Amino acid sequence: MAAVNIKSLKExxxxxxxxxxxTVLTDCDxxxxxxxxxxxxxxxxxNKFRDIGNQVFYVTNNSKKTRKELVEKCKELNFQATEGDILCTSYLAACYLKDLGFDKKVYIVGSTGVSKELEQVGIKHYGVGPDIVQKDVPYMSFQRDPEVGAVIVGxxxxxxxxxxxxxxxxLADKTVLFIGTNRDEKFPLDSNIIVPGTGSLVRCIETCAxxxxxxxxxPDTYIVDALKKRYAIDPKRTLMIGDRCNTDILLGTRCGFKTxxxxSGVTSLTDIETWKNSDSQEDLDLVPDYYIDKLGDLLPYLKNFERSSSA
Structure with missing residues (x-):
């Protein structure tokens, strides 16, 4: 399997x-x-993808924000978007429980993005905010709330x-549901500081529990189940765009999307070269169909593009 540089393609x-x-699915950060x-x-x-007739979805593992907050960010940065175009993991966690008919309370290790999306579907919760060790209150005195039926970690x-x-x-009670928003280990920042991602927190609680x-x-496929349930998408005519192969590209590979x-983010061309020469199928699944330096490089091709009537 060989990734193709889009710039090398003929017109x-x-x-x-x-x-x-x-249909275009794109990561954000x-x-x-x-x-x-x-x-x-x-x-x-x-915006051009939308103008030429594509369905466009912003698919992010970010659980800090709600769909409404992400729409506001999109508009501030000049991206066209509605709440229906946003698939963030705070919303997906709420969808997961709603689809199960969940009617108990959730203990959240996470942010207000998760709590607000749960409120939108009428699910009770607690846990957001600081919870520090207090010298005068022994942590061993904790009593479980019997109403809690799920733990969400974001x-x-x-x-x-x-x-x-x-x-x-x-989670010692095996009937309590255990949901993680994502497994991203760290964030793509241009610095020498490693910023732990949600995956590090999920793994910590998995180990303890x-x-x-x-x-x-x-790259787990619930996100596609949610898309198929709420929108008409054809995996064979769907493009997944991302900067991280172990989440974005792997999701596309698993679901039969073009990738x-x-x-401009996490994965480098060196990584791709290493994986495509591997004997491991797990590595080969990380290789994209196409790559490009940055998304903006597609603009010259899109400006004069007219969709074929046979597409």
């Missing part, structure tokens, strides 16, 4: 590529923007020993 091949999909700065020409590319800047204790204690979480974010890697 006719570029047209064939653009005609081969009518590292693909469309870095923090609050849009990457060059990425808004124009995504990104939590207030991650602490008491939170690990409470989550694992609830001796249980494995159900993951609703990429496009941008080299």
């Amino acid at each position: 006719s091949q570029i047209g064939e590529f653009l005609n081969s999909f009518d 590292g693909v469309l923007w870095m923090e609050t700065t849009p990457l060059e020409n990425s808004p124009e590319v995504m 990104f939590d800047e207030h991650f602490s020993y008491p939170k690990i204790l409470k989550a694992a204690s609830y 001796e249980r494995e979480a159900v993951i609703v974010g990429k 496009l890697l941008v080299l």
